[in-house]
Amino acid sequence: MMGFYDDIRADLLAGRWERGQRLPSIRAMAAQRRASLHTVVSAYGRLVGDGLLEAQQGRGYFVAVQGPLAAPAAPAVEPALPDDPLFRLLQAPPGSVVKLGCGWLPLPWRDTDLLARAIRRTARLGRSGLVEYGDIQGYVPLRQLLSAHLRQAVRLDAAPAQMITTLGATQALDLVARHLLSPGDRVLVDEPCNGNLVRLIRLCGGEPVGVPRRQDGPDLGFLDEVLARHRVRAFFCNSTFHNPTGAGLTPQAAFGVLRRAVEHDFLIVEDDVYGDFHPGGRQTFAELDGLERVVYIGSFSKSLSASLRIGYLACPQDLVAPLVRLKLLTSVAVPGFCERFVHTILADGTYLRHVRAIQRRLATQQQLTQKALRERGWRFEVAPAGGMFLWAGHPDLPDLAGFIEGLEKKGILLLPGPAFAVTADYRAMTRINAAHFSPELARAFRV
Structure with a gap:
């Protein structure tokens, strides 16, 4: 059916029939093209949806007088994301970068099988x-x-x-x-x-x-x-x-x-x-x-x-x-x-088991991340009590903009300090999500 539809669509776009001209009836078109009646009906219906044909009850199918709505031309290159670093971090395609400055847990930390079972139970119950x-x-x-x-x-x-x-x-x-x-x-x-x-x-x-x-x-x-x-x-x-x-x-x-x-x-x-x-x-x-x-x-x-x-x-x-x-x-x-x-x-009790597992992983990951960064000269303005975040800076980098830009070229996204400011100057600071940190990433933090 797709071949028949494509052929008729190509003929319409090429101008084989003039605007307003009646197409052969379903039976006639089926005989001409050696297609089934179902194939012709389906194709005509799709072409009406495409805006190439108009169906007139009792009269048949006619080439649309106005023609189809023109689809906007696809840009040769995807438009650049806005300069807002948070927008870039949120909209970067999954798996294309390491979102080290994000505010959420890594996907592998979420027990998707456990949650899927809970979703199925919920659907059955309510x-x-x-x-x-x-x-x-x-x-x-x-x-x-x-x-x-x-x-x-x-x-x-x-x-x-x-x-x-x-x-x-x-x-x-x-x-x-x-x-x-x-x-x-x-x-x-x-x-x-x-x-x-x-x-x-x-x-x-x-x-x-x-x-x-x-x-x-x-x-x-x-x-x-x-x-x-x-x-x-x-x-x-x-x-x-x-x-x-x-x-x-x-x-x-x-x-x-x-x-x-x-x-x-x-x-x-x-x-x-x-x-x-x-x-x-x-x-x-x-x-x-x-x-x-x-x-x-x-x-x-x-x-x-x-x-x-x-x-x-x-x-x-x-x-x-x-x-x-x-x-x-x-x-x-x-x-x-x-x-x-x-x-x-x-x-x-599913939620309690789930968060307890996260708590254990976070406690370990927070300590490992702090140790790795300290060994490379990074300092924390406030000693974290736990959780995901570290608010970090390096004494040799009074402005982290260039460093963050360099990491972005390597596929590592951070949020610069000014994104968290009301009036303070946080150019020397950045937020790091310990849950996304790894020994491989630690090498990128050598200054």
Whole structure:
């Protein structure tokens, strides 16, 4: 059939029949070309879809008067990716480069067979989740399990009614920022921090103010200086394994930030997306506060799959209704099947086994990466408490731009320090993902 279709299409494009001319009937064409009636019917139908023929009921098939829509010419060379280093890192084809500056785990670390079995179980148990909208606030059984998960993991009593599921932590941050911020609001963030968060705050009209991140948490002395000069609306802050330094959070630092939040009347938006990588009990703002002045954000995208956009937030009760309304306006609901999948792996212990295996690998890989880099003269501005990230620089390289460009030519992608800056000068720094590091890559870090 393809040969017949191709022949007729070529004749039409070559102008064998004039525009508006009637083609031979199906029976006549079948006889002329010694083709079956089914072959002619199928080919004519495809040519109508191509815009080369027009079907007129009771009259037959005619050469299209307007002709087919011209397809855009393919560029001789693929257009260059934008200069944004994060965009290049995200969009580089899988397997073509080593994404050493990325924020996710390597594919081999994810037990895809285990997850595939859980997906099949989910499909058998809850078929309605495949075709129906989910609960706008979030699948109730999942919110109940998330409540129990937080109670066990971070000693936080968050009722299911205080929880909202989201399309990853990104949507959770977006919902909170849209609701909280008005043009001109000053918003505290870690310095360095996730560059996309800075862009989001600016998009909502806020003015981000960086608070230096130390090994034990935010710099409280600097925070006092900012609060003495400015009224602040919120502090968006990592708790566990800060991005990009890998720093932790001590109870003293967490309590210090909370005390200032009460005194100066601002909200803490706690981004704890790397929390499940912590092998023991971890410190959070939400545990100390009990969701009075804290919105707690978590995610399963980092630990399970970047394409599985499932996150959640736990918040004060008075924020639930406005945030759910915003969620309805922007996305309606998280896909019900994804919510049921997470519920399945939380309920049967699959998720706990999965993250414990990741925790063990990360602890080993973090130590090996630190050792390899130190042996080559690299230093860390903050000693990582664990997790994926190292915030690294070399005393002989005051500007890493040339070094990073050289690595890119070798197929190794890093994110330069300025991608994590609010106002600080981080040209001498870069984020390295220890989970993607290897002895072979270590050779590229000789200076």
